[in-house]
Amino acid sequence: MKAVTLGPAGTYSHRAANAVADEVSFRESVTAIVDAVADGEFARGVVPIENSIEGSVTESLDSLADREVAVLEEIVTPIRHALLAQSDSFDVIASHSQALAQCRTYLEEHYPDVRLEAVASTAKGVEHAREDSNVAGIGHPLDGGDALVVVGEDIQDRDSNATRFLVVAPPGERSDAGGKTSLVVYPNANYPGLLLELLEAFAERDINLSRIESRPSGERLGDYLFHIDFEAGLYEERTKAALEDIEGIAANGWVRRLGSYDTRHVLY
Numbered sequence: 032m033k034a035v036t037l038g039p040a041g042t043y044s045h046r047a048a049n050a051v052a053d054e055v056s057f058r059e060s061v062t063a064i065v066d067a068v069a070d071g072e073f074a075r076g077v078v079p080i081e082n083s084i085e086g087s088v089t090e091s092l093d094s095l096a097d098r099e100v101a102v103l104e105e106i107v108t109p110i111r112h113a114l115l116a117q118s119d120s121f122d123v124i125a126s127h128s129q130a131l132a133q134c135r136t137y138l139e140e141h142y143p144d145v146r147l148e149a150v151a152s153t154a155k156g157v158e159h160a161r162e163d164s165n166v167a168g169i170g171h172p173l174d175g176g177d178a179l180v181v182v183g184e185d186i187q188d189r190d191s192n193a194t195r196f197l198v199v200a201p202p203g204e205r206s207d208a209g210g211k212t213s214l215v216v217y218p219n220a221n222y223p224g225l226l227l228e229l230l231e232a233f234a235e236r237d238i239n240l241s242r243i244e245s246r247p248s249g250e251r252l253g254d255y256l257f258h259i260d261f262e263a264g265l266y267e268e269r270t271k272a273a274l275e276d277i278e279g280i281a282a283n284g285w286v287r288r289l290g291s292y293d294t295r296h297v298l299y
């Protein structure tokens with residue numbers, strides 16, 4: 032099975048992708064990963080979607096709303112960051128924006144004068160550190176290999192730091208089976224109680240929402256679409272009934288069923 036994920040090799044996404052595929056290729060953005068899967072280039076894609084400290088990876092949410100893919104599984108992994116460099120002297124720390132944000136307190140306390148540089152992934156920052164003694168990277172402790180030393184370990188601001196990744200596939204593989212379901216709903220409407228009506232469709236059937244997030248639709252200021260995750264499968268009668276209501280509310284817009292799936296916990 033061929034999967035595509037955020038590269039270069041050594042990212043947290045790569046480690047998650049190893050759990051679902053024996054051959055992993057890389058792209059330098061989440062959008063490029065979702066595009067490659069939607070276009071049928073790869074059977075699987077693995078994208079980071081949400082972190083327990085920093086929240087959503089908005090680029091992932093937006094590409095799931097823009098392109099037709101199915102979600103087959105979610106992978107939850109703990110994230111423990113290390114600061115990796117050629118020595119303990121450097122002027123720049125390069126990493127993924129989420130990693131920099133997850134280590135904000137540590138960085139302010141220990142490196143107040145060092146310049147922070149957001150790059151495409153943690154492994155990209157570590158690659159810079161390998162090439163340039165003036166640069167440190169933040170990433171998985173094993174990503175430095177023999178070339179770099181671990182200058183700081185477990186530098187994330189909270190001990191409990193976990194990231195959710197989604198495993199995506201071409202739309203024909205969407206499943207109705209699984210304990211969780213993800214939808215994207217674009218009501219294309221704006222009236223008092225709209226969101227309440229959306230929520231009532233689930234509450235009335237005793238379906239627990241695990242997440243709801245609004246994103247700008249891109250159509251006009253103040254116009255939103257909603258990413259909704261809930262704890263029931265599309266195969267269930269109560270889900271079918273809720274979806275009928277949701278589709279009625281979004282009659283002028285659209286509802287995308289990303290699919291039903293289960294959660295896998297991966298440690299590495």
Ligand SMILES: O=C(O)C(=O)Cc1ccccc1
Pocket residue numbers: 037041042043044045079082110127129130151152153154194
């Ligand atoms: O850059 C990476 O390694 C990624 O896979 C994205 C990411 C960044 C920070 C925490 C979890 C995932």
